[in-house]
Amino acid sequence: MTSRLVVLGAGTAGTMIVNKLRRKLPREDWMITVVDRDDVHPYQPGFLLLPFGRYNPQELTRPRHEFVPDGVELVLGEIERVDTAADSVHLADGRTVDYDYLVIATGTSPRPDQTPGMLGSEWRKSVFDFYTFEGAEALAGALAKFDHGRLVVHVTDMPIKCPVAPLEFTFLAEAWLREHQLRDRVELVFVTPLPGAFTKPVASEQLGDMLETRKVVVESDFLVESIDNERKCLVSYDEREVPFDLLVTVPLNMGSDFVERSGLGDELNYVPVDKHTFLSTAHENVFAIGDAANLPTSKAGSVAHFSVDVFVANFLEHVDGQAMTGSFDGHANCFIESGDKKALLIDFNYDTEPLSGTYPIPFAGPLGLLKETRANHLGKLAFRWIYWNILLRGRPLPLPSNMSMAGKHPAEHDATHTTKELP
């Protein structure tokens, strides 16, 4: 009897999974289907550079079907809900897709509708996002006309997809303003719900120092309640206000609404899973991987990539009735563009803070961890080719899934930055 694997989402994680599993699962025993709402695969890391004119829009998308291998059915349609009792997926147009095993890889999306006033009269006039193609393109137009005032970069709440991107945007904007001789006419402000620049203390210190050097004002512990369109300011729950002339915001990120409709999600529509195996905590034949899962690590393509390697081996054991032996460690690895054609690289997991050293080869590199180098910037640019040609197609990239400690050493942590007072 043929078994049926259904993967929801043909993004980074879903596409890699169907490519890898199609090679591993015999065609006579397994049907594989992948479902997505459309046939446009965006290169999301490119959205960050779009506002600064680095990419042509057409360089950033490809048809999804180009990356779906022979022997995998691509179904295009909006997902209405998953019926876990009947093991079937209902699409909005009335079609149903039955499964024996289901993988939810529908990612996370910015939701400006969740903050009162964000979609108000200033939306896409002086309030922009850059996590969507349309947002990044509209922002490019606004930046081209911006020559003085307060440029505010803002994060609504954690977790967000690619958590370093707002910082990168700030660094790139600062360099861009300098390049256009506008830096002294613009006040740059970084507004975050976190107590510092980033979530991980060591990186937060270094990135905080980088903001300070660039004279970026940081407004921390700021949880936005609403956006006042008339007065053009962010208003927090504790009644602080941050005025802006140009606001670049990262809206609240949430998983797909069908996850909620299916009773599969937490308060942000992420699917609770075992953080080492990606198996749903509620269903033995449902997995969630990539940004769609509630993993306590970054929502990022690198995490999806490292996860898929562990997942594929585990899945083969699981469907064979064996215990899953692979254990994901939360490995994430992010380039951070810092402007002036330089970038940092950070590498961390569930338990280990970002380390300094070299990557991927101990002591040799070529990439330097936790410091600004030209090689890291070139690495980031080269990554687009690797993404389309190697990663999505599930071809091997010589990087270990779990984190290696070789050639790395803990960065010096300045204890004076740690707050000791009571909350």
Place this chain on the structure above:
Amino acid sequence: MTTTTLAGHEFHINDEGFLTVPAEWTEELGAALAAQIGISMTDAHWDVVRLLREDFAETGETATLRRISHRSGAPVKQLFTLFPQKPAKKMAYVAGLPKPHGCV
């Protein structure tokens, strides 16, 4: 990790004063911890703290403000009124739970 005593209770804390052994917590200690940061506990405070303890027992993680708001129906604004300025941190402190991760 050090040991400290408050209101006749001995318990383990980290360098920021958060309990490190959730099982050492009692409601009496919770009230004493709240007093330390200038909060006198009302029923509304206890509803939140009990929910945090319950959620932690289920998930092993300290709930975020959004999660508490979602589970209790209390608006986020109300959590800011009950535990002013840094509600997530203060709620966890009073409930004897680890500081929320700030996510990643």
